[in-house]
Amino acid sequence: PFTRGREKSREVDEIQQEVQFLVSKGAxxxxxxxxxxxxxxxxxxxxxxPFHELLYKIASVPGLERLRFTTSHPMDFTKxxxxxxxxxxxxxxxxxxxVQSGNNRILKEMRRMHTVEEYISIxxxxxxxxPDLEISTDIIVGYPGESDSEFEDTLNLMEKVxxxxxxxxxxxxRPGTPAQNFPDSVPQSVKSERLQRTIAxxxxxxxxxxxxxxxxxxxxxxxxESFKSYIDFRGRNxxxxxxxxxxxxxxxxxxxxxxxxxxxxxGHVLKGRGVVQEQNDKPMIMESENSLSTI
Numbered sequence: 651p652f653t654r655g656r657e658k659s660r661e662v663d664e665i666q667q668e669v670q671f672l673v674s675k676g677a678x679x680x681x682x683x684x685x686x687x688x689x690x691x692x693x694x695x696x697x698x699x700p701f702h703e704l705l706y707k708i709a710s711v712p713g714l715e716r717l718r719f720t721t722s723h724p725m726d727f728t729k730x731x732x733x734x735x736x737x738x739x740x741x742x743x744x745x746x747x748x749v750q751s752g753n754n755r756i757l758k759e760m761r762r763m764h765t766v767e768e769y770i771s772i773x774x775x776x777x778x779x780x781p782d783l784e785i786s787t788d789i790i791v792g793y794p795g796e797s798d799s800e801f802e803d804t805l806n807l808m809e810k811v812x813x814x815x816x817x818x819x820x821x822x823x824r825p826g827t828p829a830q831n832f833p834d835s836v837p838q839s840v841k842s843e844r845l846q847r848t849i850a851x852x853x854x855x856x857x858x859x860x861x862x863x864x865x866x867x868x869x870x871x872x873x874x875e876s877f878k879s880y881i882d883f884r885g886r887n888x889x890x891x892x893x894x895x896x897x898x899x900x901x902x903x904x905x906x907x908x909x910x911x912x913x914x915x916x917g918h919v920l921k922g923r924g925v926v927q928e929q930n931d932k933p934m935i936m937e938s939e940n941s942l943s944t945i
Contacts, residue, residue, distance in 0.1 A: 657686065658694040662707055669711050678905055679716035679742075679871055680708065686723045688731055702730035709738045715907060716871060716888070720746045724764040727772050736779040743780055744814075744890040747772070748788035752807030753800040756793050759832075766807060773811050784814040784859065784889040791848055792821040792841030794832035801844050808851055814859045814889065815918050816852045820845050853917075860891070860915030867925065868893065872906045875899065883908075887920070897924030 669680050682704070684690060690701040709717055717740050722731075724747060735741055747769075751757050754765050776783050789808070791801060808816070820841045823834060870885040870893045881894040883902060887910075895910045902908055902924060909925040 657684075657689055657692070659690050659692070659699075661695060662699050662704055665704065666707055666711065669708055669714065673711055673713040676905060678714070678907070679718065680714060682708065682717070682719035684719075685721065686726060687719045688722045688726045688728070700728070700730065701726075702728065702734050705731075705734050705738060705741065709740055714740060716740055716742055718742045718744065718890075722747050724749070724769050724772055725762070729775075732772070732775050732779065735776060735783065742888045742890065743783045744786070744888065745776065745783065746786045749807065749811075750788055750790050751793065751796075751800075752804035753796075756796055756800055759793065759795070760790075766803070770807075770810065782889070784891075785811060786815045786890070787811075787813050787817075789816050789818045789848055789852075790821050791818070791844040792836040794821070794834055794836065796821075796836055805847065805851055808848070808855065812855055812859065813852065814891070815856055816848075818845060818848050818852065856918055857915070860918070860920065863887075863891070863912040863920050864915055865912065867909050867911050868920070868922075870895065870908050870910045870924075872902060872904050872908055874904050881921070883924070892919045893922065894919060895922045895924050897926075901926060 665682075669677075672680060682690075688701045690704055691699040705717070705719070708714070717738070722745065727747070735743070735745075749766075749769050750760055750762060752766055754767075757765065773785060776785075789804060791804065821834075821836070823832075868887040868891075870883075870887050872883050872885040874884055876882055876884050876894060878894075880896075882896045882899060883904075884892065884894050885908070887893050893910055893912075895908070897908065910920075910922045911925055912920045912922040914921040
């Protein structure tokens with residue numbers, strides 16, 4: 651944020667009209683995008699509007715079936731934003747909430763303006779209201795002066811929150827940031843070792859979270875047909891997991907919302923079979939049109 655200049659917000663009516671236009675052209679899902687999206691409305695508007703009010707406005711657009719936003723900053727994540735996850739049905743049960751480090755001294759050096767405890771409090775409140783909410787994050791290892799114990803604090807936070815996925819990076823100096831003049835005291839070999847440990851932990855956490863979906867039915871927004879012979883379609887569920895599944899191409903098309911029975915989880919990808927409803931509302935498993943099985 652320090653390198654991108656002052657934040658600006660678009661007018662609510664302008665955003666709402668754009669969403670209405672997109673939905674009229676067939677869009678089923680909209681993602682509100684900003685460098686710090688939940689700081690929306692603080693400056694640049696004729697009349698200040700907090701971010702949670704924008705969420706309710708956009709969610710009221712007829713025909714919109716799924717709403718997401720990214721990227722958020724813990725400092726600006728209000729009680730009203732937390733409540734919106736409970737009250738807005740189409741707000742997807744996924745939040746990308748960068749934490750960067752699990753140590754308060756490092757967070758202060760980064761000028762993150764929040765503590766580990768405040769971050770955990772947000773997560774706990776969210777999951778208390780929406781138990782199946784999944785959270786992803788950003789992690790930086792090897793920040794100038796980061797000790798072994800401070801790095802371990804980050805791993806401990808990851809274990810506590812159980813992130814579904816993380817974007818993980820080794821620190822490198824970036825012009826225009828406060829840290830550019832800090833002595834880069836962590837050896838590259840140590841940074842690399844810490845990154846590999848972070849990746850290994852996240853892989854385990856992702857595997858554990860993925861197993862929870864096996865045998866369950868998830869709602870998937872179909873994004874495209876698959877080019878792989880053993881998979882017919884790909885899309886995402888509400889928790890932002892990629893979902894590959896089989897189904898009848900005569901009945902399913904990109905843009906459809908499809909129920910999928912999850913049979914396997916690999917990495918951050920779920921695999922399964924599509925389910926449709928017969929006229930009497932009895933669930934029916936959808937096999938590939940190339941399958942020898944019949945419906």
